[in-house]
Amino acid sequence: MNKQERQRVIQELIATRPIGSQEELRQLLAERGLDVTQSTLSRDMRDLRIARIPSPAGIRYTSAVAASADEGRATLASIFPQLFARLDVVGELIVVKTVVAGAQPIAEAIDSEGNPDVLGTIAGENTILLICRSEAARERIAKRLLALAKR
Numbered sequence: 001m002n003k004q005e006r007q008r009v010i011q012e013l014i015a016t017r018p019i020g021s022q023e024e025l026r027q028l029l030a031e032r033g034l035d036v037t038q039s040t041l042s043r044d045m046r047d048l049r050i051a052r053i054p055s056p057a058g059i060r061y062t063s064a065v066a067a068s069a070d071e072g073r074a075t076l077a078s079i080f081p082q083l084f085a086r087l088d089v090v091g092e093l094i095v096v097k098t099v100v101a102g103a104q105p106i107a108e109a110i111d112s113e114g115n116p117d118v119l120g121t122i123a124g125e126n127t128i129l130l131i132c133r134s135e136a137a138r139e140r141i142a143k144r145l146l147a148l149a150k151r
Contacts, residue, residue, distance in 0.1 A: 004118060009029065010041075011048060011063060014061050015063075018060040025041065042086065045061075046101070049063055049101045049105065051083065051140045053082040059074055062079075062105075063105075075149055076102075076110060076113060079106060080148040082147060083105065083106055084106075092131065092132045092134060093131060094138055095128070095129055096130065097127055100125060103123040103125060104123050106123070107121040107123035108123075117132055117134075117137035118133075118137075119131045119132065120144060134143055
């Protein structure tokens, strides 16, 4: 099985059941006939932007693909509280820190909202830069994000 097929199976497993550890995921892959090393699995998870998040049932893995399986995209309200770490502001800019691999899904959710106050986002592994139209727009967006974080 090639890398793309293996990663498709990983995404399917994460989207269809709660998985709390790499070892549990590795065992599920082995049940499907995929014998992968821990280092290969770690690389695949990094490539797929899979993150561990708290859930009512405990810690589990999620990805941008798994989080958005129902509607094509994850809503900001549905993922922000689990992936958010902290927020800082300056001028027309907001810097959002997230858990590891949390920046991409949040930035995509922000972009998909089409908020006219947001000119754009730039996301890394765990940091998002939001560029706002004005300082007043930045205040509105920061207030909303902080409210979502408290959910």
